[in-house]
Amino acid sequence: MTGMTGMTGLALRSLRHRLTASVATFLAVLFGTVLIGAFATLAETAFAIDGVTAEQEADQETLTIMGIVVGSWGTVIVLFAVASTVGITAARRAGEIGLLRTIGATPRQARRLICREALAVAVCGALIGAVLAAGVGWLLLDLLRGELVASSVEFRGGPASVGAAAALVTLTSAVAAAIAARRATRGPASLTLRESEAETGRMRWYRVAVALLLIGYGVGLGAVTIFVMADSDDPYAAMQTSGSSSILVGVGFAMLAPALLRWVSAPAARLLARVGGRGAGYLAAYNTSRRAHRLASVLAPVIVLTSGAIGTLMLVSIDSRTLAGTGDYEETVNLLNNVVVGMVSLFAAIMVVNAFAAGTADRRAELRRLWLLGGTPAQIRRSLAVEAGIVAAVGLVVGTLGSLATIVPFSIARDEGVVPDAQLWIPAVIAVAVVLLVLTAARVAARATIRVAVQEVR
Amino acid sequence: MAALTTTFALETQDLTRTFGEGAGTVQALAGVDLAFPRGSFTAVMGPSGSGKSTFLSCVAGIDRPSAGRVLLAGTDVTSWDEDRLARLRRRRIGFVFQDFQLMPYLTAEQNVGLPWRLSGRRPDRARVRGLLDRVGLADRAHHLPARLSGGQRQRVAIARALVAEPDVILADEPTGALDSATARGVLALLRACVDELGQTVVMVTHDPVAAAYADTVVFLVDGRVAGRIEAPTVDAVAARQAHLDEQAVSR
Numbered sequence: 277m278t279g280m281t282g283m284t285g286l287a288l289r290s291l292r293h294r295l296t297a298s299v300a301t302f303l304a305v306l307f308g309t310v311l312i313g314a315f316a317t318l319a320e321t322a323f324a325i326d327g328v329t330a331e332q333e334a335d336q337e338t339l340t341i342m343g344i345v346v347g348s349w350g351t352v353i354v355l356f357a358v359a360s361t362v363g364i365t366a367a368r369r370a371g372e373i374g375l376l377r378t379i380g381a382t383p384r385q386a387r388r389l390i391c392r393e394a395l396a397v398a399v400c401g402a403l404i405g406a407v408l409a410a411g412v413g414w415l416l417l418d419l420l421r422g423e424l425v426a427s428s429v430e431f432r433g434g435p436a437s438v439g440a441a442a443a444l445v446t447l448t449s450a451v452a453a454a455i456a457a458r459r460a461t462r463g464p465a466s467l468t469l470r471e472s473e474a475e476t477g478r479m480r481w482y483r484v485a486v487a488l489l490l491i492g493y494g495v496g497l498g499a500v501t502i503f504v505m506a507d508s509d510d511p512y513a514a515m516q517t518s519g520s521s522s523i524l525v526g527v528g529f530a531m532l533a534p535a536l537l538r539w540v541s542a543p544a545a546r547l548l549a550r551v552g553g554r555g556a557g558y559l560a561a562y563n564t565s566r567r568a569h570r571l572a573s574v575l576a577p578v579i580v581l582t583s584g585a586i587g588t589l590m591l592v593s594i595d596s597r598t599l600a601g602t603g604d605y606e607e608t609v610n611l612l613n614n615v616v617v618g619m620v621s622l623f624a625a626i627m628v629v630n631a632f633a634a635g636t637a638d639r640r641a642e643l644r645r646l647w648l649l650g651g652t653p654a655q656i657r658r659s660l661a662v663e664a665g666i667v668a669a670v671g672l673v674v675g676t677l678g679s680l681a682t683i684v685p686f687s688i689a690r691d692e693g694v695v696p697d698a699q700l701w702i703p704a705v706i707a708v709a710v711v712l713l714v715l716t717a718a719r720v721a722a723r724a725t726i727r728v729a730v731q732e733v734r
Numbered sequence: 735m736a737a738l739t740t741t742f743a744l745e746t747q748d749l750t751r752t753f754g755e756g757a758g759t760v761q762a763l764a765g766v767d768l769a770f771p772r773g774s775f776t777a778v779m780g781p782s783g784s785g786k787s788t789f790l791s792c793v794a795g796i797d798r799p800s801a802g803r804v805l806l807a808g809t810d811v812t813s814w815d816e817d818r819l820a821r822l823r824r825r826r827i828g829f830v831f832q833d834f835q836l837m838p839y840l841t842a843e844q845n846v847g848l849p850w851r852l853s854g855r856r857p858d859r860a861r862v863r864g865l866l867d868r869v870g871l872a873d874r875a876h877h878l879p880a881r882l883s884g885g886q887r888q889r890v891a892i893a894r895a896l897v898a899e900p901d902v903i904l905a906d907e908p909t910g911a912l913d914s915a916t917a918r919g920v921l922a923l924l925r926a927c928v929d930e931l932g933q934t935v936v937m938v939t940h941d942p943v944a945a946a947y948a949d950t951v952v953f954l955v956d957g958r959v960a961g962r963i964e965a966p967t968v969d970a971v972a973a974r975q976a977h978l979d980e981q982a983v984s985r
C-alpha cells in the first residue's frame with residue numbers, strides 16, 4: 277500500500293513540474309466536456325418535453341437532432357482530440373520513465389505514475405467543463421427558443437447529461453493514458469531510456485484495425501447514401517448518413533498518420549533535400565521519414581481539420597442549392613452544420629497549435645545539437661519550416677481525399693453528379709487557411725524553441 | 735611575430751569569462767593564456783568548476799568571452815558574428831562531446847557527413863567511408879545511433895569531428911560516459927588523429943589515464959592556468975591532481 281501512496285505523491289509532485297505540459301491535456305478535456313456536455317443537455321431537455329401536441333413533438337425532434345446527431349459528430353472529434361493530446365503528453369515522458377525505471381521503479385509503478393497524472397488533470401478539466409457545459413447548453417437553448425423551438429421549452433439539462441459527458445471524456449483520457457503508459461514501459465528499462473530518442477513508432481495492430489474500421493464505416497455510409505438514402509422521400513435522409521462520413525474517414529486517416537508520413541517522405545527524400553537550401557530540406561526529409569511517429573501528432577489534426585471542414589462546408593453548399601427556400605427547418609439544419617464546422621475547425625486548430633508547440637519544444641536538445649555542430653539559427657528554422665510544409669501538403673491531400681466521403685455521395689444523392697455544381701472554391705479557401713495555420717503555428721513554435729536552445733548556456 | 739603566431743592551431747590571450755552580476759559574480763575564466771601548436775595533443779585538467787568546459791565553449795564560439803582573444807590558426811575570431819561562428823564550428827573546429835550529440839534520425843554515415851550538409855554541400859562519400867573505416871565502423875555505416883553502443887557512438891562523433899579537416903578538435907570529457915576498455919579505444923583513436931593525420935587535439939578530462947595519452951597536460955584552477963606537465967605519465971598526473979585537490983580543500 278505504501279508503494280501506491282508513494283507513487284501518488286510522486287505523481288502530484290511531478291505534475292507541478294509539468295504544468296505547461298498538463299495545460300494541453302487540461303484544455304482539451306475542458307473544451308471537450310463543454311462541447312459534448314452542452315449538446316447533451318439539449319438531448320436531455322428533449323426527453324423531458326412531453327410530446328402531447330404536434331408542436332411539442334416537433335420541438336422534441338429538433339432538439340434531439342441537435343443534441344444527438346450534432347453531438348455525436350462532435351463527440352468523435354473531441355474524443356480523438358483528447359486521446360491524442362493525452363497520448364502526446366504521456367509519450368513525452370518516455371525518457372524520464374526510462375530513467376525512473378533504471379533507478380528501480382517497476383513498470384507497474386511507472387505506468388501508475390503516468391495514469392494518475394493524466395487522470396488528475398482530466399478529472400479537474402472534466403469537472404470544470406461539466407459546470408461550463410450546463411451554462412453553454414442553456415445559452416444554446418436560449419438562442420433556439422422562439423426561433424426553432426417554442427419559447428415555452430424549459431432547460432432541463434442536469435447532472436445526467438453533463439455528468440455523462442464528463443465521465444466519457446475522463447474515461448477516454450484514462451484509456452489513452454493507459455495505452456501510452458504501456459507503450460512507455462514495454463521492454464527492459466535500458467531500452468526505454470535509449471529508444472526514447474529514436475523510437476521506431478511502428479503502429480500496433482489495434483490502431484490500424486480501428487483506423488480501417490473508421491474509414492470503412494465512413495465509406496460504407498457513403499455507399500448507403502448513394503444506393504439507399506438517395507431514393508428516400510425525406511430530403512435530409514442523405515445528409516444524415518453522409519454528413520459525418522468525412523469526419524469519420526478523416527479520423528481514420530489521421531490514425532494512420534505515421535505510415536502516411538513514412539510512405540510520402542522516404543521516396544521524396546532526395547527531392548526534399550534540395551528544398552530550403554543548405555541542408556534544411558535534407559534534415560527535414562530524414563526526420564520526417566525516420567521519426568514519422570513524432571511528426572504524426574501534428575499531421576493528424578491537420579487531416580481531421582481539412583477533411584471535416586471541406587466535407588461539411590461542401591455539404592452545406594450543395595444542400596442550400598438543391599433545397600432552396602424550403603423554410604425554417606432548412607435554416608436550422610444549415611445552422612447546425614455550420615456549428616459543426618465551427619467546432620471541428622476550432623478543435624482541430626487548437627490541436628494543431630498544441631501539437632506543434634509540444635513537438636517542437638521537445639526537440640530543444642536536438643536543435644541545440646545542430647547549432648553546436650555549426651547550424652545557424654536561420655538554417656534550423658528553415659529545416660523546421662520544410663517539415664511543416666511536408667505536414668501541410670500531406671495533410672491537405674489526405675484530408676481532401678477524406679472529405680470526398682461526404683461530398684461525392686451527397687452530391688450524387690442530390691442529383692448534382694460526382695462533382696458538385698458550384699462553389700468549388702470552398703476547398704481552395706480552406707486549403708489556404710490550413711496552410712497558413714500550419715506554417716504560422718510551426719514558425720511561432722520554432723522561433724521560441726530555437727531561441728531557448730541556442731541560449732541555453734550563455 | 736606574425737609568422738610565429740600562425741604555427742599555433744589555437745591560441746588564447748587573457749581569456750576571461752564572467753557569469754552573473756554584482757555579488758553573485760562567478761569568474762569561470764580569469765585570464766587564460768594558452769597556445770596549442772599544430773599537431774599537438776593537450777589534455778586540460780582541473781577540479782570541477784575550474785572552467786574547463788567554459789574554456790572549450792569560448793574557443794568554439796558557443797559562448798562569448800567577457801574579455802581576451804581567441805586566435806584560430808592565427809585569425810582573431812573573438813568578435814565574429816553568430817553566423818560566422820556557426821560556419822567556424824562546422825568547418826574549422828571539430829567538437830567531441832561527452833554525450834556524443836549525434837542526430838537520432840541520421841545514420842552513422844549521415845551523421846559524419848552532417849557538417850558538409852550544413853555547408854550546403856554533398857559529403858564526399860569516399861572520405862566519409864574512409865573515416866568510418868578508420869574508426870572501425872565501416873560495417874555500421876547504415877545504423878542509426880540508437881543501435882550503436884556508447885563507444886561506437888563516440889567513434890562516430892570523432893569521425894564527424896574529423897570530416898572537415900578542422901584546425902583543432904575540441905573534446906569535452908569524451909570518455910566520461912564510457913567504460914575503461916571502450917575509453918582506451920577512443921583515446922587511442924584521438925592519439926592516432928594527432929600522430930597519423932597531423933590533427934591538433936584539446937581534450938578535457940578528469941582521468942589521469944586519459945591525460946597520459948596527451949603530449950602535454952594543462953591544469954586549470956579557478957579559471958587560471960595552475961601548471962603543466964610535458965610528456966605526462968599516469969602517476970605524475972595523479973600526484974599533481976591530488977596536490978591540487980588538497981589545495982582546493984584547504985582553501
Ligand SMILES: Nc1ncnc2c1ncn2[C@@H]1O[C@H](COP(=O)(O)OP(=O)(O)OP(=O)(O)O)[C@@H](O)[C@H]1O
Pocket residue numbers: 732733734753754760761762780781782783784785786787788789
Ligand atoms: N551558464 C552559466 N551561468 C552561470 N555560471 C556558470 C555557467 N556556466 C558555468 N558557470 C560557472 O562557471 C564555473 C566553471 O564552469 P565549467 O562548466 O567551465 O567547469 P568545469 O571545469 O567544466 O567543471 P566540470 O569538471 O564539473 O565539468 C563554475 O563555477 C560554474 O558554476
Ligand SMILES: [Mg+2]
Pocket residue numbers: 786787788
Ligand atoms: Mg565540464
